[in-house]
Amino acid sequence: MHFRKFKANNIFTGKEFLGAEMVLITDNEGLIIDITNTKDAGDNIENFDGILTPGFINAHCHLELSHMKNIVPPGTGLVQFVQQVMTKRSASDEEKLDAMQKAEQELYQTGTVAVGDICNTADSISTKQKSNIYWHNFVEVSGFVDAMAGKRLEDAKSILEKFQKTNSKKQKSTLSPHAPYSVSKTLFQQLNNETIDQLITIHNQECGAEEELYKNKTGGFLELYKNFGIDISGFQPTGKSSLQSFLPYFTNKQSIISVHNTFTKADDINFMNTKEQELFFCVCINANKYIEQTIPPFNLLRSGGHAIVIGTDSYASNRQLNIVEEIKTIQKETNIPLQEILTWATSNGAKALRITNNFGSFEKGKKPGVVLIDNVSGSLTTDGSTARRII
Numbered sequence: 168m169h170f171r172k173f174k175a176n177n178i179f180t181g182k183e184f185l186g187a188e189m190v191l192i193t194d195n196e197g198l199i200i201d202i203t204n205t206k207d208a209g210d211n212i213e214n215f216d217g218i219l220t221p222g223f224i225n226a227h228c229h230l231e232l233s234h235m236k237n238i239v240p241p242g243t244g245l246v247q248f249v250q251q252v253m254t255k256r257s258a259s260d261e262e263k264l265d266a267m268q269k270a271e272q273e274l275y276q277t278g279t280v281a282v283g284d285i286c287n288t289a290d291s292i293s294t295k296q297k298s299n300i301y302w303h304n305f306v307e308v309s310g311f312v313d314a315m316a317g318k319r320l321e322d323a324k325s326i327l328e329k330f331q332k333t334n335s336k337k338q339k340s341t342l343s344p345h346a347p348y349s350v351s352k353t354l355f356q357q358l359n360n361e362t363i364d365q366l367i368t369i370h371n372q373e374c375g376a377e378e379e380l381y382k383n384k385t386g387g388f389l390e391l392y393k394n395f396g397i398d399i400s401g402f403q404p405t406g407k408s409s410l411q412s413f414l415p416y417f418t419n420k421q422s423i424i425s426v427h428n429t430f431t432k433a434d435d436i437n438f439m440n441t442k443e444q445e446l447f448f449c450v451c452i453n454a455n456k457y458i459e460q461t462i463p464p465f466n467l468l469r470s471g472g473h474a475i476v477i478g479t480d481s482y483a484s485n486r487q488l489n490i491v492e493e494i495k496t497i498q499k500e501t502n503i504p505l506q507e508i509l510t511w512a513t514s515n516g517a518k519a520l521r522i523t524n525n526f527g528s529f530e531k532g533k534k535p536g537v538v539l540i541d542n543v544s545g546s547l548t549t550d551g552s553t554a555r556r557i558i
């Protein structure tokens with residue numbers, strides 16, 4: 168067997184830093200063999216300037232929107248953003264495929280090894296079949312008119328079937344609700360029955376208007392429904408936040424990746440702590456800055472005891488699909504230690520996507536990818552930090 172031996176200014180295991188004196192040993196394919204002291208590692212050690220980390224897990228992306236770079240301008244707010252994505256997402260098949268392939272390459276080269284990816288169409292199947300990344304496809308279900316719930320579920324299930332035909336060790340697919348403002352009561356109930364014991368995701372509390380809708384049936388979304396001719400006369404406000412309104416629908420041991428959480432409040436965290444569901448908070452800081460010019464309440468999210476994970480969202484609301492750029496922005500905007508943020512990006516992400524058997528940490532027998540973050544200053548990323556895949 169041929170070994171590779173890696174040493175750097177620091178090694179991050181997926182949970183902790185080991186310092187500069189340890190050597191990571193893998194086989195030629197990147198299977199983790201051992202982590203050992205330099206004096207026991209023998210010769211042919213490859214030295215790197217920076218931090219070595221397991222490959223990143225991008226817990227929220229929309230590969231199929233990769234052609235939408237620079238289409239929606241920054242700072243519109245979510246309601247405008249959603250309307251623009253809905254009306255401007257069409258493009259030629261060739262254009263879409265080309266953009267998805269480039270995005271997949273970018274994800275791979277910048278150290279992402281697994282992606283939780285939202286799918287409204289089957290467009291991304293061929294790109295994913297050729298990909299060396301692990302994909303969890305969340306086939307998205309939406310429909311705010313209650314009478315249409317059955318039809319909307321059937322449509323999504325036919326897309327799910329197409330993805331499931333390509334299932335392999337590198338792909339898994341489940342249904343997921345789009346967002347509290349786009350899924351009706353009956354559709355939530357049906358989804359609960361379709362996703363027993365499964366991993367699902369939902370866009371949650373991405374803007375203040377979501378709260379206004381659920382509390383008082385007021386706010387920006389009413390305009391959106393009007394513009395699209397969506398009859399919301401059947402919608403009853405719950406008087407509660409959107410999170411507290413939708414979470415009780417899921418009673419079948421689902422684990423849930425709640426994405427964005429930009430407007431999540433302390434009483435939501437308290438509410439969640441009364442529930443038994445396994446919940447992950449996914450933060451997409453660059454997308455939040457792009458759309459809403461705001462950032463998630465990190466300290467509040469950290470206080471709840473639920474694991475945090477990181478996503479890029481799509482090219483419609485981000486300038487790159489590069490986890491290290493998310494990490495850099497989080498470090499710049501907060502004083503959260505790099506060790507904690509890297510845990511979100513690696514072992515927490517693997518736990519959320521249910522792939523800890525192979526990903527998220529440098530443990531013997533796993534093949535998590537080896538990624539170098541360079542231009543670091545101690546345990547701080549700098550503007551110049553980049554990430555690249557070593558193996």
Ligand SMILES: [Zn+2]
Nearest residue numbers: 229370480481
């Ligand atoms: Zn999204």
